Amino acid sequence: MEKKFRRIVPDNVRVEDLKPVNIACGSTKCNEGLHCFSLKKSALRKHNSERVCHECGADLIEWDRVHKNNIKDSRFIFKSMKNELIRHVFWHTEIEEAAITHAQNRGKVELRSKASKLIKSRIGKHTFMDGRQTPLAGKEIINYAQHATATCCRKCLEAWHNIPQNRILSSEQIEFCTNLVMLYITERVPDLKDEGVEVVK
Ligand SMILES: [Zn+2]
Ligand SMILES: [Zn+2]
Structure with a gap:
């Protein structure tokens, strides 16, 4: 699969089949719990907050805790990040x-x-x-x-x-x-x- 999904990944494409080249920072598969939390003005307009998924508005991340940037809390930080489609793919993709x-x-x-x-x-x-x-x-x-x-x-x-x-x-x-x-x-x-x-x- 060569296609790049810059926003919503269609339902007929399975998460397991997504490779890094198929996705971008803004990609989402919200109905499978994989979002995008990059700061976007569109999120602010649509959902009144930049700290939610720009596509569906999901508010899942405990930002105060993540933003402490405490390496001892890395498990929590990584767990939070895996709510994003792009991070999920990079944690699970096969490495060359x-x-x-x-x-x-x-x-x-x-x-x-x-x-x-x-x-x-x-x-x-x-x-x-x-x-x-x-x-x-x-x-x-x-x-x-x-x-x-x-x-x-x-x-x-x-x-x-x-x-x-x-x-x-x-x-x-x-x-x-x-x-x-x-x-x-x-x-x-x-x-x-x-x-x-x-x-x-
Ligand atoms: Zn980046
Ligand atoms: Zn979402």
């Missing part, structure tokens, strides 16, 4: 084998340092190409992780982590984003070691 192997070859220590650098260069400050700076897939597992954890662009960062788009990220904020990314990677890559191991596939 090349990306898994490449992650195992590098190991956690190297991945963490790479993740921190990518976060700084992609979302450290606002860019005019915001929303397009993080590829949807590929050999770099950090791409998947950034979309899954809403650290892919400044719009997602603002919605989920309450950091205004015009602010330059502090080192604490970069560290927080890096920690989220690493939690995703360690959950999705089996047996990831601290140091890289030679995995030949």
Whole structure:
């Protein structure tokens, strides 16, 4: 399936069949409980709040708690995020084998340092190409992780982590984003070691 559903995903398309390329930030499948909480003026107009699903108005997220950006509460943060179609897809999609192997070859220590650098260069400050700076897939597992954890662009960062788009990220904020990314990677890559191991596939 090549199609990209920018808003509502039709009923005859199954969630399990959706790949990252099929969806965008605004995609929803509200009748299956998968929404979109990015901040949109349309939500404000239609539902009197930007903190609800822009399509159906579902008000599901405990924003005060999510916005504490407390890494110790990451389970709750991730559980909340999975109410969004885009995050759900990135948490469940099959990751390209090349990306898994490449992650195992590098190991956690190297991945963490790479993740921190990518976060700084992609979302450290606002860019005019915001929303397009993080590829949807590929050999770099950090791409998947950034979309899954809403650290892919400044719009997602603002919605989920309450950091205004015009602010330059502090080192604490970069560290927080890096920690989220690493939690995703360690959950999705089996047996990831601290140091890289030679995995030949
Ligand atoms: Zn919805
Ligand atoms: Zn984003």
